[in-house]
Amino acid sequence: MLSYSEKRLFVPDSNFDLVLQLTAQADIVRMDMEEKLIEAFSTPFARQDIYYIPVIMDRIIEYARTAMQAIKEYEVKPDCFIISMARELSEATFLFARAVALLESDPIHARSKIQAIRKAQAAVDEHYRKGMSDIFKTSDVMRAIKYHEINCHLREAAIYLGSTVDILHRIVVRLA
Numbered sequence: 001m002l003s004y005s006e007k008r009l010f011v012p013d014s015n016f017d018l019v020l021q022l023t024a025q026a027d028i029v030r031m032d033m034e035e036k037l038i039e040a041f042s043t044p045f046a047r048q049d050i051y052y053i054p055v056i057m058d059r060i061i062e063y064a065r066t067a068m069q070a071i072k073e074y075e076v077k078p079d080c081f082i083i084s085m086a087r088e089l090s091e092a093t094f095l096f097a098r099a100v101a102l103l104e105s106d107p108i109h110a111r112s113k114i115q116a117i118r119k120a121q122a123a124v125d126e127h128y129r130k131g132m133s134d135i136f137k138t139s140d141v142m143r144a145i146k147y148h149e150i151n152c153h154l155r156e157a158a159i160y161l162g163s164t165v166d167i168l169h170r171i172v173v174r175l176a
Contacts, residue, residue, distance in 0.1 A: 049167050053100070056164040057093075063157035064089065067150050074146040081131030082147075085124045085154040092120035092161055099168055107175035114172065117165045124158035 064086070071078060078086075099113035128151050135147045 049171055052167055053164055056160050056167070057096075059160045060089070060093065060157045060164070063153045063160065067153035067157070070146070070150050070153065074150075076146050076150060078150075079131065079134070079147070081127045081134065082150055082154065084127040085131075085151070085158070088120040088123045088127065089154065089157055089161065092117045092124075092158075095120070096161070096165065096168065099172075103171065103175060107172050111169070111172045111176060114165055114169050117161065121158045121162045121165070124155060124161075128155045128158075 067082075067086075070076070071082075095113045095117050099110040099117070102110035102113075131151050132148065135144045135151075138144060
């Protein structure tokens with residue numbers, strides 16, 4: 001059974017405009033994060049890493065936004081798999097933000113977040129496979145196509161999250 005907050009996670013009418021607003025702000029946030037990372041470190045790691053973290057995070061946001069947009073435009077009621085994938089992505093991106101915030105002051109503690117982020121990424125993949133298996137059992141082809149597209153967007157976001165955490169891990173190893 002889904003909790004109230006999980007059900008509210010995908011109420012398209014109430015959250016769609018907010019998602020679009022936040023997406024519009026993503027480039028500003030990305031540039032700000034890049035600037036702060038450059039200022040915070042005398043770069044014991046490559047400047048490429050500083051650049052790629054916010055760029056890939058922007059791709060995660062874009063895939064989450066397009067999943068939400070598809071939910072609204074296709075009039076899809078998110079199933080437990082979509083909600084679980086979104087929850088895992090949300091929790092993992094929060095952990096990622098915490099890890100980045102800890103890089104300068106406590107890289108060892110930042111490293112402790114990496115495994116949890118990787119577990120969340122694996123959980124998204126697991127929910128994706130189970131969700132697709134469930135969808136492929138139906139004879140409703142249009143429903144299957146709609147859910148497949150949404151699931152793929154969320155899975156792509158998780159793949160980009162994995163790429164981002166790889167960069168973070170490389171930075172942590174150099175700092176620790």
